[in-house]
Amino acid sequence: MATIKEIAEKAGVSIATVSRVLNYDPKLSVGDETKKRIFEIAESLSYQKKAPRKKLTRRIAFVHWVTEREELTDLYYMGIRHGIEEQADQHHLHLLKYTIHELHDIPNDIDGILAVGRFSKKQIEQFKQLTQHVVLVDSDIEHDGCDAVLTDFKTVIKQAVDHLLDQDITRIGFIGGKERLQGTATPAKDIREYYFRECLTEKALLNEDLILLDHFNVDSGYELMHQFLEKPLANNTGFIAANDPLAIGALKAINEANIKIPDHISLIGINDISVSKYVYPALTSVRIEKELMGKTAVDLIMERLRDDRQICKKVYIDTSLIKRETT
Structure with missing residues (x-):
């Protein structure tokens, strides 16, 4: 840490002046330029390393x-x-x-x-x-x-939800999963599902029947959508998947059911992995770099x-x- 004496020497002023400036003495009559110089020197010296730089290990x-x-x-x-x-x-x-x-x-x-x-x-x-x-x-x-x-998954979910709303889709569902971290007894909270629930609740659009959860893989996406499509389908429904593999699995189930995309069901993935543009139809996805x-x-x-x-x-x-x- 720099001493007041070091700051005074660099600033070309007395130790007393430096002390009073750093303590914001209202009675001190010193110009703004001098104060600025003292503060800048104090800031720069506070980050200078006194010890020699350590050898970089790799x-x-x-x-x-x-x-x-x-x-x-x-x-x-x-x-x-x-x-x-x-x-x-x-x-x-x-x-x-x-x-x-x-x-x-x-x-x-x-x-x-x-x-x-x-x-x-x-x-x-x-x-x-x-x-x-x-x-x-x-x-x-x-x-x-x-x-x-x-x-920032709050922004990710907002980007996906806003896009569906722009298409006049208000029946919006979520395809996700649960996973347990090693050494823990209960499944970890998925932050994507959390922000989805928060966003849809704020818009008074949350529908628990449209939240489908299993595991985070292609097979789960397929099974979840296959089971969902066994029920009567309301047109103009959109789903946001927690990742692209879930979305790709869901897409396979929708195609097998001969349901038109996006006329009857719209689908958005998250991550934009390389295969997302090669599936049929090509998957809309929120790209994470x-x-x-x-x-x-x-x-x-x-x-x-x-x-x-x-x-x-x-x-x-x-x-x-x-x-x-x-x-």
């Missing part, structure tokens, strides 16, 4: 919520991984890869952790015991005391290692609605 644990085989069921996580690997290569970082089932294999002398997915509070505390340099990616709720790269999330996570850990940043930072990446044939 062993980073990359903890992935899914295996590379499992990520084939949701290319969202593949996109994040590609972003991390590409940016890590640019910074010459050595990534040591672990899955959620291998947390106890992470060495105690690791220099940082990049963790992708949804982890329990207990698991995040385990990360923080290994290193103070922890960056979480896609951790919706638990990210206190860590850097995090996040998606997956690769950029991964690259941003690496940049955050580089700030920690290179600049010794101590204050946690949360970075939200913008999303955009990609309109295609299902709406």
